[in-house]
Amino acid sequence: MTTVVNVWLAEHPLPGYLDPIKKLAAGFEAAHPGYRIEVTGYGFRELPAEVARAAGQGRPPDLAEYYATATRLALDTRGPSGEPLFVPIERAVAGRGEILGERVVLGDLEPAVRGYYTYAGELAAAPMTATTAVLLGNTAMLEAAGVTAMPRTWGELESACAATGSPATWANHGWLIQQAVAGQGGLLTDHDNGRSGRAEKVTLDSAELLAYATWWQGLHERGHYLDTGTPEDWGGTLRAFTEQRAAFTIASSVVAGMVARACSEAGFEAVACPLPYNEAAPRAGHLVSGQAFWLTAGLPRDRADGALAFLQYLLDARNVAGWHRAAGFLPVTGASVELLEREGWYDRHPIHRAATDQLRAADGSPAALGAIAGDLAGIQDRLTDAMAGVLRGADPGTRLAAATVSAQRLLDAHNDDCARGLTPRRLAVK
Template sequence: MTATLAGCGGGTGGTGEVTLKLVAADYGTGPANTSRKYWDGLVKGFEASHPGIKVDVTVHSWKDIDREVAAMVKKGQAPDIAQIGSYADYAKAGKLYRADQMVSIRTQANFLPSLAEAGSLNGTQYGLPFVASTRLLFYNKKVFAQAGLDAPRTWNDIRDDAAALGQRGVTYPFALPLGPEEAQAEAMMWLLGGGGGYIDDSGSYEIDSAENVRTFDWLKTNLVDKGLVGPTAPGKLDRQKAFEAFTDGRVGMLNGHPTLMQEAERKGVPVGMVPMPGINGPGRSSLGVADWIMGFKQNGHRVQLGKFFDYLFTDKNVIDFADAYDLLPVTDSASAAMESDTRYKPLWKFLDALPDSQFYPYGKTSWARSSESIKENVGKAVEPNGSPASVLGRIARDSAAAARAD
């Protein structure tokens, strides 16, 4: 499952025996729920209905997948299909088919518009959204009830509720994971609530905007300096550790995604979920996160890739994967099907948030370097002697330099 694949040559048309090489990420936590099971079932169905096209699947962990694909491409052995975390570098290098060169008009038009846009480089879609998630504010309903608190709607509600929970001995009144694991997500949720974000309307970075500095000034003054974020400094707290503390009942509030919901309930923690509060009320948009699947040009299997992707993005296949990992479908029709099925009621709030969600600037090839600077530095903005303006300014300079190098 971790062997590097060689590319498959030949077969540029729609006839003849062709084997598509597919490399995918593993969303499971072990052999019992490995993504390999999903792909094996999907490929079996596809091959049965598409004689002459075989699919050879390799699954790598998320720790390894991007590096493995990059190494394959560098060797001149690109897979036909890669399901990974980003597409822009390969699209810019001219290595990917456009979406409209592969999939049917019906398939392309069925992607949620916000995801189709996020999968586009310079207005052209190359990244096909594979799966998505949104974020909501989670709170422990038991400790909130014990403290006589209602769900927060504004930042001041978060501050006041956290103070009340702290007085009652809750270890992490508000868990603020700005550690290197996923600081770019936590930071963006707060920036959106403060009327800012990572880029402006023209697509340029605006990381040290007045709105963003104000947001981190508020976080530092109202939560961190008041000791309401728990015993671990935000810059040292990773998302997974914060999630584990929540499922252990030691967190009052934190920002979470659908997978956390099931794990918390499995461990007996009653979960409340509301849209991420903003300065004066619920935020106008949530953070959305997507993973991507794409077709490489190298082996010339455009027609076969299109047939595979049209099959992959049927409602059943989209829903089966999303359901297996408590994630969200990426198409209008699959989303509508889940919204009308009470089996998926726990996901409805996340589905409601998805169409208006804001995504990372996936189409900027500089985003990977900008994201690394955020992960490395943004937690310093709320340190005891930290300066939000200075730290965000440093990240902005790093991002601008990365953009100029594109």
């Protein structure tokens, strides 16, 4: 008799994105003939709504892969009984060292990655796919200007732009704004960024956010930041960098290798380093994004163990390293990083080293881990809208105060649904 484990994956619009995971599913089936892994892909923005719909009909998947910013949404999604749909992964493992012969490797997750998905003292979800943001620089421009090292601080970045005569550029996106807040030790919400309890108050006009908005506005006014004119314009800012209209850009680490190849084809080398920090503030570190697997509660023992064993198989060092090489996502376990080091991968592809170095330098505080909050997608949108106004010359304090009021309404609406025992009505993912 075959036990079927239904796995819903968060898909991205990239050619063959799910192919490596489907291949791993086939490998697991070969090692475990009594199991079949049924893989279904949904767009990462649509998946929470699909899960909520299926749960309401009493047929949720056994494993569902939620985008990182939807972590609170996953925690608050309810099954037909009104109880939480998902059980924390760590609770389901229940201290076992192996499951169906697969060694449990959750304890080897990189600390920043494990920390992001830890809530109420338990690992809530198992991440295989992780990314962070890094600074990329044009080595030809730097060398021509006599700049001998990548900038490590906000001030050094501005000085390097002045020396090269070329601006920096990056997308106006809520996730990158969160990175700037985290780097200074700032919080977006109360209750330790929503990590010691449900976030109830959001603050988008904190000292850390005001410092960043003011610096960014000044950088733009002095001609050292290139605004492409479109919020969330990742593509436009990366093109400006590869076309050598900007000396620096900030990119998700998952595309760093792709950008490096494009730069090489354009005749110059790109180099990566951790995000620059505010030299006037204490350093905390930067957070991860990506996706993690959530386990449906109340599954029959054979399906639950099959799902948990499949997760350990995915997190085997060889498979994590392969996922990194194939798709560019961060290696999420210590063993996978060590394997890539032994293979000489980072020596051949140094563009990938900065992201892991950055996460390992984080202090593990609630600030560095990032916020878990209801309707974080909407909150990020409010940040983006506020910063668009700031870049057009608006007063940072006024715009961020208004954004706080608007974001608080979103958070309150999410929490009100949860207080009534409902899955939140807004299932947005950003």
